[in-house]
Amino acid sequence: MDLTARAPAWTLNGPQATGPVTDNLLQRGVHIFDRPVDALAAANLLADLKAERRYDGSLFLSQTDFDADPQYRGVNPRPGRNLLEKYADKLSFVEQAPQIVSALTDLFGPDYELIDRKVVCGVPAKSIPDWLKARILGNPVNNLGAYVQPQFRDVTYFYGIDFHQDLIDFKDREADFVTLYVYLHKVGAADAPLFLLEDSHKLGATMFPHDLTRTGETGWTYRDARGQAIPVRQRLLVGDTGYAAVWHACTLHGTQPDAADHERLSLRYLFAKRPGAACGMDAINATLSGPISLTATRADLAPDGSAQIVRNTVNQV
Ligand SMILES: O=C(O)CCC(=O)C(=O)O
Ligand SMILES: [Fe+2]
Numbered sequence: 355m356d357l358t359a360r361a362p363a364w365t366l367n368g369p370q371a372t373g374p375v376t377d378n379l380l381q382r383g384v385h386i387f388d389r390p391v392d393a394l395a396a397a398n399l400l401a402d403l404k405a406e407r408r409y410d411g412s413l414f415l416s417q418t419d420f421d422a423d424p425q426y427r428g429v430n431p432r433p434g435r436n437l438l439e440k441y442a443d444k445l446s447f448v449e450q451a452p453q454i455v456s457a458l459t460d461l462f463g464p465d466y467e468l469i470d471r472k473v474v475c476g477v478p479a480k481s482i483p484d485w486l487k488a489r490i491l492g493n494p495v496n497n498l499g500a501y502v503q504p505q506f507r508d509v510t511y512f513y514g515i516d517f518h519q520d521l522i523d524f525k526d527r528e529a530d531f532v533t534l535y536v537y538l539h540k541v542g543a544a545d546a547p548l549f550l551l552e553d554s555h556k557l558g559a560t561m562f563p564h565d566l567t568r569t570g571e572t573g574w575t576y577r578d579a580r581g582q583a584i585p586v587r588q589r590l591l592v593g594d595t596g597y598a599a600v601w602h603a604c605t606l607h608g609t610q611p612d613a614a615d616h617e618r619l620s621l622r623y624l625f626a627k628r629p630g631a632a633c634g635m636d637a638i639n640a641t642l643s644g645p646i647s648l649t650a651t652r653a654d655l656a657p658d659g660s661a662q663i664v665r666n667t668v669n670q671v
Pocket of ligand 1: 607
């Protein structure tokens with residue numbers, strides 16, 4: 355990522371100075387950290403997380419138990435049921451890392467809010483029971499929370515998720531936040547890396563599933579419902595232990611199902627602006643050519659939370 359300091363494309367009235375991270379989110383929708391967070395601390399946390407449980411077929415309910423009472427909602431980590439709560443005092447390698455603090459200060463000013471933090475697990479194909487694989491085939495969002503045993507729902511488990519904006523979980527909220535992702539081990543092309551579409555934040559908030567047409571090896575055309583179309587570039591987020599990236603709430607990204615023979619364990623944070631003085635994030639949002647909030651963020655779910663659209667774009671790459 356080009357970190358060369360250059361004059362921002364906008365000006366702010368007020369004392370808030372912003373820098374290269376705001377500039378990268380404004381220009382590309384993403385900032386990839388040159389400097390990873392402490393890899394030793396990341397490996398240490400990973401060892402703890404692995405000692406907690408096996409991230410394999412033993413996570414799941416039986417087909418009979420699932421079908422007896424399918425629950426699609428309320429199956430993600432939440433306060434009181436979040437594995438990271440147990441390891442809160444081991445997270446300073448991320449939360450106090452100078453490059454992370456400086457990036458968040460660049461975007462939000464010194465007073466920003468942590469709105470969520472959790473472990474995300476990409477579950478490898480071999481760990482998913484056959485009945486479940488058949489059932490979720492082709493679904494755009496394979497969050498497996500509905501199918502894992504209740505005591506394991508303190509982590510979010512994915513078997514791929516189609517291109518989405520993280521705003522998807524926040525109807526009626528402005529895109530006043532960013533996602534910070536940290537890899538706890540080396541993530542290569544086979545380890546369910548994130549695919550991110552650079553420049554895709556520029557259309558603002560749009561409804562999931564998104565209108566994307568491939569134009570080449572890494573190129574896509576992205577359309578909104580208002581008749582705008584822009585070219586966006588696919589970037590594979592691969593890197594070593596401690597790799598970190600931060601993206602705008604409207605930046606499209608997704609993952610393919612985990613083809614490796616092991617799980618991918620990562621940290622996912624959301625950080626938001628606190629009410630107050632204009633900050634870098636406001637300057638970014640002022641440049642978007644679409645809304646910064648939606649009254650409905652997704653059209654893929656039936657009223658009970660199960661999938662009613664079976665279609666997937668990221669898996670066609
Ligand atoms: O880690 C993944 O597989 C993707 C997760 C993701 O995009 C999310 O949690 O919003
Ligand atoms: Fe996401």
